[in-house]
């Protein structure tokens with residue numbers, strides 16, 4: 001599903017953000033990516049989304065070779081995955097419904113499908129009753145769930161989340177990750193960046209640690225527990 | 233493209249105009265000013281050209297027939313030769329009798345002095361009055377006519393032709409310069425508007441990119457916005473030019489000046505050009521607006 005082979009990323013100003021990173025994430029996995037500030041986590045995400053190009057090395061995501069992908073194919077590639085960011089990135093003057101529908105409208109989906117899909121995913125994240133509310137009247141956790149609904153609405157195989165709980169109270173953070181966990185159980189691959197170790201330890205998932213631009217550890221979920229299970 | 237998406241694009245373009253209405257108004261103001269100037273320049277050039285072409289019609293080559301040509305057959309052959317010259321339009325034969333008669337009339341009360349030269353005593357040559365199609369080729373045509381063996385002399389109004397030609401050249405040159413400058417100004421205005429809109433909407437644009445909207449889809453609302461800006465400006469400019477033109481025509485018809493009254497007869501009435509003008513304005517507005525935004529949205533968007 002995601003494959004990095006000897007990937008190095010150097011920004012134009014000379015910063016070495018990633019150094020010779022290799023890793024493979026299989027279909028259906030839930031992976032936490034952790035590491036201290038400036039370690040290169042967001043750079044890794046940007047490379048996965050083809051927002052940045054690697055300086056060297058090869059990247060495959062969802063069957064696309066991101067080194068060779070043509071500009072024209074990028075939208076098609078992005079429709080195969082969903083993205084969630086720390087700052088929610090909702091459109092302020094649109095209701096929750098319209099924010100989710102936006103992702104479908106701009107990708108040429110019919111009105112009938114919009115009316116069918118949007119309420120479904122809002123229900124999935126537990127926000128059916130807030131469909132007509134604008135973001136500023138929603139809590140941080142609710143806003144992030146709208147963003148998650150937007151990421152899910154295209155029915156993607158892969159969800160990529162860069163610190164989705166960074167702006168949310170700890171109790172609500174747990175709910176968000178639990179939601180991701182439920183989505184993962186239905187077969188969607190999840191890659192989630194975070195530096196909240198507390199949160200990571202509450203779930204039994206693979207954890208990749210990055211420091212100074214290199215992978216320093218890659219720990220699979222514990223065998224003794226039910227796959228994808230979590231401890232309290 | 234689906235109708236729902238098309239509706240979205242038009243709505244987004246129009247919404248953006250309204251959200252940034254202060255800036256939109258400023259842009260429309262400048263565009264209207266540009267288009268008024270371009271429209272005025274076009275109408276001015278049109279009127280000058282109309283007046284010039286009237287004077288051109290008055291211009292003719294006078295070709296005097298050689299003395300040794302006397303029979304009707306010879307004259308017919310000569311007339312045929314003149315008709316085969318490319319640039320000749322109207323050819324009118326003036327016999328020496330007619331020419332003398334004209335001169336007698338011009339002499340007025342002293343005309344009787346010439347009367348004794350009528351008939352056998354007439355020393356005047358026969359002549360042709362020849363109008364040309366293209367006044368800029370006047371001299372070439374005159375040379376061709378003079379080269380004919382049956383023609384002894386040619387008289388051409390060179391000075392007038394040169395003046396008319398240079399008036400026309402100056403007017404069209406100024407027109408091109410004015411239009412070019414204003415076009416650049418208009419494009420800068422569009423570019424600036426699009427730049428600010430891109431900035432205002434960067435959040436939506438980045439979301440569109442992440443959810444996989446195509447470049448074309450991201451750009452289209454901006455093109456719609458530019459197009460609307462251009463179209464609104466065009467319609468406003470058209471109304472202003474219309475009112476202005478009627479006012480000027482009205483003024484010209486009443487003002488107490490001999491030469492203006494003379495020229496007034498050759499002014500082009502608004503009714504004769506309103507359709508072309510409206511189409512021209514709209515084409516200019518839509519063209520500048522959509523092409524301008526198409527060029528610059530790519531530059532600022534970097535999708």
Ligand SMILES: Nc1ncnc2c1ncn2[C@@H]1O[C@H](COP(=O)(O)OP(=O)(O)OP(=O)(O)O)[C@@H](O)[C@H]1O
Pocket residue numbers: 011012013015016017035036037038039040041042043044195
């Ligand atoms: N666009 C950029 N241009 C230049 N340098 C950059 C750019 N983006 C990131 N960097 C640098 O690359 C390094 C890695 O940054 P990155 O954003 O990947 O870290 P991170 O692990 O996401 O950190 P954080 O936890 O604070 O979000 C940092 O030194 C950062 O300053």
Ligand SMILES: [Mg+2]
Pocket residue numbers: 041042043
């Ligand atoms: Mg980061």
